[in-house]
Amino acid sequence: MRCSINTGTVRNPFTKRSSEAVCFISSERWPRLVWARWSFISPLAPSEGGAARLSSAGGRGARPAIAAPMRWTANHAREAGPAGRGGSWSMPARVPPFLPAVVAQVFFRTIFLRDGLAWGTLLLPLLNHDTAGDGTALRDITRAIRRICLLQEVDRQDEASGLETELLAPLVNAYRDAHGPNALPDERLRDIVRTEQERVGDAAALNELLAPLLAEFLDRPAGAVRSGRTLATETSPLSTGRRPAATPEIADLLDGMLAQEKPRPSAPPRRPRA
Amino acid sequence: MSATTLEKASPSEKAQPSNPAVATATAARKAERKIMLVGFDLGTNKSCVLAGPAGAADITVSKIVPTVVGYVRDGIVDGIIAGNATILFGDDALKNFLHVNLISPLAKGVIAHPDAARDFFRHMRSLVDASGAAEIRAVIGVPANAEEDARENIRASATGVFDRVLLIPEPFLAALGYRDDARLNQPNYVDPVINSLFIDIGGGTSDLCLIQGYFPSRDDQISVSFAGDAIDGFIHEEIDRQYPGNGLSRQTVREIKEAHSYVGPIRKPTDVRVIIGGKGRTLELGECIGRACNALLDRIYPALTTLIGRASSDSVVQLLQNIIVTGGGSQIRGIDTVLQKRLDDDGYETPKVRVAGQDYKRYVAIGAHKAARAARENQWQHVLD
Numbered sequence: 001m002r003c004s005i006n007t008g009t010v011r012n013p014f015t016k017r018s019s020e021a022v023c024f025i026s027s028e029r030w031p032r033l034v035w036a037r038w039s040f041i042s043p044l045a046p047s048e049g050g051a052a053r054l055s056s057a058g059g060r061g062a063r064p065a066i067a068a069p070m071r072w073t074a075n076h077a078r079e080a081g082p083a084g085r086g087g088s089w090s091m092p093a094r095v096p097p098f099l100p101a102v103v104a105q106v107f108f109r110t111i112f113l114r115d116g117l118a119w120g121t122l123l124l125p126l127l128n129h130d131t132a133g134d135g136t137a138l139r140d141i142t143r144a145i146r147r148i149c150l151l152q153e154v155d156r157q158d159e160a161s162g163l164e165t166e167l168l169a170p171l172v173n174a175y176r177d178a179h180g181p182n183a184l185p186d187e188r189l190r191d192i193v194r195t196e197q198e199r200v201g202d203a204a205a206l207n208e209l210l211a212p213l214l215a216e217f218l219d220r221p222a223g224a225v226r227s228g229r230t231l232a233t234e235t236s237p238l239s240t241g242r243r244p245a246a247t248p249e250i251a252d253l254l255d256g257m258l259a260q261e262k263p264r265p266s267a268p269p270r271r272p273r274a
Numbered sequence: 275m276s277a278t279t280l281e282k283a284s285p286s287e288k289a290q291p292s293n294p295a296v297a298t299a300t301a302a303r304k305a306e307r308k309i310m311l312v313g314f315d316l317g318t319n320k321s322c323v324l325a326g327p328a329g330a331a332d333i334t335v336s337k338i339v340p341t342v343v344g345y346v347r348d349g350i351v352d353g354i355i356a357g358n359a360t361i362l363f364g365d366d367a368l369k370n371f372l373h374v375n376l377i378s379p380l381a382k383g384v385i386a387h388p389d390a391a392r393d394f395f396r397h398m399r400s401l402v403d404a405s406g407a408a409e410i411r412a413v414i415g416v417p418a419n420a421e422e423d424a425r426e427n428i429r430a431s432a433t434g435v436f437d438r439v440l441l442i443p444e445p446f447l448a449a450l451g452y453r454d455d456a457r458l459n460q461p462n463y464v465d466p467v468i469n470s471l472f473i474d475i476g477g478g479t480s481d482l483c484l485i486q487g488y489f490p491s492r493d494d495q496i497s498v499s500f501a502g503d504a505i506d507g508f509i510h511e512e513i514d515r516q517y518p519g520n521g522l523s524r525q526t527v528r529e530i531k532e533a534h535s536y537v538g539p540i541r542k543p544t545d546v547r548v549i550i551g552g553k554g555r556t557l558e559l560g561e562c563i564g565r566a567c568n569a570l571l572d573r574i575y576p577a578l579t580t581l582i583g584r585a586s587s588d589s590v591v592q593l594l595q596n597i598i599v600t601g602g603g604s605q606i607r608g609i610d611t612v613l614q615k616r617l618d619d620d621g622y623e624t625p626k627v628r629v630a631g632q633d634y635k636r637y638v639a640i641g642a643h644k645a646a647r648a649a650r651e652n653q654w655q656h657v658l659d
Contacts, residue, residue: 256488
């Protein structure tokens, strides 16, 4: 199976790490499968023959930097480095879609982008970001909250409300019955909700950012290439075929306002004194 | 949203000295002058200003200032007023109300005291640009269908303070501010500028505006001169009638209103604790608050149905789903549900009324700032001496 891999960089919206790598993988079988890797290890060392530029964005408010993609080949294999420092890692010459070597070293977050699908699954890395802690029950609660936040993000309030009563409430009650009422106080639950809301918001922003870039990397007919904004609409999993009405430009609206305003009467010219 | 483009000052600018070298230097200095774009919600009771440099996306100034000027009284001992200032503004003026003559530059949304308004504009300018060297371009919100002389008064007060202005109706700016630019591409997101009806209930006026993808004409806007201040007056009269000699100030009445306002069926008892003559008293104010707020609704509702009637039949069903209440009046409890129920009871098709949310104080200023960033160079109006 042929597989092409391109890399770029984005800023991790979840960890806010300044140096990350994103692998865009396409294959015949999964033409639109994207593996995105976020990790806490330090930036990759530059390769020979041209390096992927790594984002030097850091600190609050820094914008994600998208470097020019570099096509990975066997020549760019690296030696595996220790997690946490060093930052070099190996890639087999022919990379299967699941990248088992990379999976063994780093933590993945996977985004599936296919036409007609909703968001799919956001599988969060376990080490740094699982605010709910260990335990299947707590993970289920966190997942339920995440689903609710996702539905709220896409304005499906009724379904979100339904999930709250039909899924989340029984999970929380079951957990408290099993571990005691103090095991999951309301404050902790609120913290989880807050965290998931932030993640979902960040994921929505990331989707808008990545979707047009992804379309460029994937195999598409030349005629299908359009502006980034339209691509975001087409490839977005939220697309249901309804296009919003044309958004009027503010400057054009102001032209309309100025056209309505009556011209102010000009002052009569002063007559010279006799 | 595109930033305002900067054009180099042309040689035809006024006051050109005869020496060409000096003229070039003057033009170059003007071209280098930093431009600050300001969104200014000039409210009767509270004003909001958002400002940021042209060409950048960030907002460097965001302030809400009570629209009040305090002129320090004669004979005040040195040191009583900080910095021995002679004029105070906003919260400083209110804090020192015992030592100043408080003037509200605006009444019912328009300038009533031009000198105080100019001083207030100068103060807002100093908040935006402490150095005084920047070119200030301000989009200023005006009540819907403001008369020409009201607009002229604003321009006159801005003369010598702001370099260029644009006056835009407030409910339209509220729609611009309420619009979530990040969601414009989402198919389920309804752009409020495309098809909505905004009800901006301020201190002086309640402005309603039909917004359907084009700049609203005079027929698309209605301004009702009954709003927060009128409710305060209504409640104050009722309290004076029920509790003569209470001595409560208008500010206290306003605070009572903001804490307990509601519309709909009368809620009794609503006990409010106040200090009268140094003693704590409990007044039952449920009925007078309810009647005052319902009076507002009785005046807004006919204007609302008038504007709905002016919408085209193709757009009105979606319009009814996008009725948004903003401004301080949006905080009246139940205003969305009661309005919606009234429309429903009158047979309107699935109406949906909602309040703008916690940021209601800033939507007009946010919209004004967006307009300032998007305005083209030739759309700005110079303020001539």
